[in-house]
Amino acid sequence: MDSTSTGTAPNASPPPGRRRGGAAGTKGVPRAEREEQILAAALEEFGRHGHASASMAAIAGRVGVTKPMLYAYFDSKDGLYLACLEHIATRVIAAIDEAMAGGPAAPAGEQLPHAVLTGLFTALEDRRHAWFVLYDRTLAPGSELRLAAQRHRGAIDGLAASGTAALLSGHGNEDPLDADALKHVWTGTVSSLMGWWIAHPELSTEDMSARCARLLTAIRTA
Amino acid sequence: MDSTSTGTAPNASPPPGRRRGGAAGTKGVPRAEREEQILAAALEEFGRHGHASASMAAIAGRVGVTKPMLYAYFDSKDGLYLACLEHIATRVIAAIDEAMAGGPAAPAGEQLPHAVLTGLFTALEDRRHAWFVLYDRTLAPGSELRLAAQRHRGAIDGLAASGTAALLSGHGNEDPLDADALKHVWTGTVSSLMGWWIAHPELSTEDMSARCARLLTAIRTA
DNA sequence: GCGATATAACCTTTCGGTAATTTACCGCTT
DNA sequence: AAGCGGTAAATTACCGAAAGGTTATATCGC
Numbered sequence: 001m002d003s004t005s006t007g008t009a010p011n012a013s014p015p016p017g018r019r020r021g022g023a024a025g026t027k028g029v030p031r032a033e034r035e036e037q038i039l040a041a042a043l044e045e046f047g048r049h050g051h052a053s054a055s056m057a058a059i060a061g062r063v064g065v066t067k068p069m070l071y072a073y074f075d076s077k078d079g080l081y082l083a084c085l086e087h088i089a090t091r092v093i094a095a096i097d098e099a100m101a102g103g104p105a106a107p108a109g110e111q112l113p114h115a116v117l118t119g120l121f122t123a124l125e126d127r128r129h130a131w132f133v134l135y136d137r138t139l140a141p142g143s144e145l146r147l148a149a150q151r152h153r154g155a156i157d158g159l160a161a162s163g164t165a166a167l168l169s170g171h172g173n174e175d176p177l178d179a180d181a182l183k184h185v186w187t188g189t190v191s192s193l194m195g196w197w198i199a200h201p202e203l204s205t206e207d208m209s210a211r212c213a214r215l216l217t218a219i220r221t222a
Numbered sequence: 223m224d225s226t227s228t229g230t231a232p233n234a235s236p237p238p239g240r241r242r243g244g245a246a247g248t249k250g251v252p253r254a255e256r257e258e259q260i261l262a263a264a265l266e267e268f269g270r271h272g273h274a275s276a277s278m279a280a281i282a283g284r285v286g287v288t289k290p291m292l293y294a295y296f297d298s299k300d301g302l303y304l305a306c307l308e309h310i311a312t313r314v315i316a317a318i319d320e321a322m323a324g325g326p327a328a329p330a331g332e333q334l335p336h337a338v339l340t341g342l343f344t345a346l347e348d349r350r351h352a353w354f355v356l357y358d359r360t361l362a363p364g365s366e367l368r369l370a371a372q373r374h375r376g377a378i379d380g381l382a383a384s385g386t387a388a389l390l391s392g393h394g395n396e397d398p399l400d401a402d403a404l405k406h407v408w409t410g411t412v413s414s415l416m417g418w419w420i421a422h423p424e425l426s427t428e429d430m431s432a433r434c435a436r437l438l439t440a441i442r443t444a
Numbered sequence: 445g446c447g448a449t450a451t452a453a454c455c456t457t458t459c460g461g462t463a464a465t466t467t468a469c470c471g472c473t474t
Numbered sequence: 475a476a477g478c479g480g481t482a483a484a485t486t487a488c489c490g491a492a493a494g495g496t497t498a499t500a501t502c503g504c
Contacts, residue, residue, distance in 0.1 A: 028468080028483045050360035052275040056460065066485055068462075077460065110444065137417075138272035138360055171440045175433075177422070182437055184418040185411055192410025195359075196403050211397075215404055218393045220444050250449045250502080277493060288451055290496080299494065 035073055037063050040127075043084050047129030050138045051081055051145065078145055081133075085145075088130045089152035095123035096159045112163055113186075114216055118209040120190060121197070125205050131194045135187075157183050257295055259285050262349075265306050269351030272360045273303055273367065303355075303367055310352045311374035317345035318381045334385055335408075336438055340431040342412060343419070347427050353416045357409075379405050 029037070041062040045054040056077055060067045074080040099119030100112065107115040124131055134153055139146040164182040168174070197208055251259070263284040267276040278299055282289050296302040321341030322334065329337040346353055356375055361368040386404040390396070419430055 031482085034483085048363075050272060050274065052272065053360045053362070055458085057458095067460085068486095069484065071461065072483085132359060136360075137354060138275045138358075140271075140275070167444055168436075168440050171436075171443070173436055173440060175436075177425075178433060178436055181415070181418050181433060182440075185414045185437070188410050188414025188417070189407055191414075192407045193403070195410070196406040200399070211400060211403060214390075214393075214395055214397075214400055215407070218390050218395060218404075220442065221393070253448085256449085278495085279493075287449095289494085290452095291450065293495065294449085 031073075034063075034065070034069070038065075038070060038073055038080070039083060039087055042080050043088060043127060043130040043133060046081060046084055046136070047127075047132045050132075050136050051077075052138050056080075078143075081145055082148055084130070084133050085148055085152055088127075088133050089155065091123055091127075092120065092131070092134070092156060093159065095119040096156065100159065109163070109166060114209070114213050117190065117193065117212045118205075120194075121205045121208045124194070128194055128198050131191065135191055153187070157187065160186050253295075256285075256287070256291070260287075260292060260295055260302070261305060261309055264302050265310060265349060265352040265355060268303060268306055268358070269349075269354045272354075272358050273299075274360050278302075300365075300367055304370055306352070306355050307367075307370055307374055310349075310355050311377065313345055313349075314342065314353070314356070314378060315381065317341040318378065322381065331385070331388060332442075336431070336435050339412065339415065339434045340427075342416075343427045343430045346416070350416055350420050353413065357413055375409070379409065382408050 028034075038059070041059050042054075045059045045062065048054070056067055056070055059080075060070055063069075070080060074083055096116055096119060099115040100106070102115060120131075134149060134156070136149065139149060160183050161179070164186060165179045168179055168182060193208070193212065197203060203211075250256075260281070264276075264281050267281045267284065270276070278289050278292055281302075282292055285291075292302060296305055318338055318341060321337040322328070324337060342353075356371060356378070358371065361371060382405050383401070386408060387401045390401055390404060415430070415434065419425065425433075
């Protein structure tokens with residue numbers, strides 16, 4: 001056995017039993033299903049270790065498959081990373097959109113941050129590491145990857161822009177750089193909380209939501 | 223020429239002129255001076271790209287020497303990284319200590335965060351990337367490096383502990399986990415601001431300090 | 445010449461990526 | 475019902491480049 005191709009499935013489900021709903025002339029796991037599995041494993045590995053430190057063999061091993069499968073479904077390591085970016089960005093933006101539109105009543109300006117946080121915690125509960133795929137500082141400076149990550153972060157920042165600008169202009173501050181910096185601090189705060197949650201896996205989404213409510217009020221009325 | 227040993231100095235100072243204050247029987251640059259140069263270059267490279275993506279050859283090339291020099295002064299890549307951790311942690315802790323002890327008058331609780339930020343901006347003005355050596359998320363989970371980084375971050379957190387705990391208990395909140403999370407958010411905020419400053423190299427330390435003052439008041443009286 | 449500084453050239457491992465081959469399921473024909 | 479070929483899914487075994495690390499050698503000031 002090649003040492004770069006990790007051994008038999010440590011994680012895969014179908015060792016003896018066989019398929020149910022595949023297309024004509026097929027064995028193994030159907031394409032769409034495998035694609036999801038690979039994407040989930042890649043999000044975990046890339047989020048945990050960063051692009052450079054994550055290895056294709058490790059991702060394959062997590063799925064219970066060998067490397068060539070990854071290249072059959074996604075063209076390259078960078079291609080897989082791009083797919084991860086798209087996936088997590090879509091998920092994050094959907095969560096924020098939903099939180100801002102607010103189910104029954106749209107949250108007012110003051111409690112909007114808490115609604116967004118709760119939405120993100122809910123959406124990423126089982127994928128906490130994936131958040132950091134968007135915020136990997138180790139991507140090569142000129143690379144397509146970094147540009148793509150920047151683009152997606154920009155889309156997310158756009159949703160935060162109205163909130164931060166409103167907060168500042170409420171204090172007579174119209175400096176666009178101030179608003180930009182505050183956006184950056186806000187997404188950084190989300191990163192901090194996600195990182196802290198990873199270090200405390202036993203805490204539920206509800207616990208995190210309540211905790212953030214306490215922290216936000218404490219900070220605001222300092 | 224070996225492609226892994228980068229060519230002649232793209233950055234080093236002494237092409238023609240020779241030394242002045244070296245020890246007995248020496249050519250080139252004296253040991254202590256080279257050590258500083260290497261450390262500075264390593265802080266920059268590690269901070270920019272992370273541990274995994276930074277290469278020893280690139281660090282050597284930045285100094286204007288070849289790889290074996292790095293191994294002569296520091297034993298290994300990890301050894302060099304550990305030295306970087308010590309260096310930047312010492313610098314950061316000194317800056318925070320000084321800001322908290324406050325020159326003429328110790329800053330009150332409310333403006334302490336701003337004093338700390340200003341101290342950090344001043345201390346890291348010419349080494350902005352170095353901050354991220356302490357906060358590299360891509361370090362291997364079980365490694366000595368990650369433990370060392372955690373240890374140093376813990377020392378820094380210790381300085382923030384009194385402030386965050388005081389803020390929360392002022393609101394009747396004595397939950398130790400809340401205090402821990404708030405510490406994490408605080409250091410994350412510093413990271414965010416340092417990252418934003420890197421993206422805006424033209425801004426002075428004073429500008430950043432004033433900007434943060436504005437942001438802090440805006441946040442607090444939301 | 446002696447010792448400190450420095451380098452060229454090399455070794456080894458890891459990892460992204462690929463070509464050739466195999467396995468197993470399906471439907472169609474006999 | 476038995477067999478047969480087609481096709482999707484998957485694996486084994488390999489290549490080449492990049493990077494960490496080492497050895498043996500050269501240079502320069504005292």
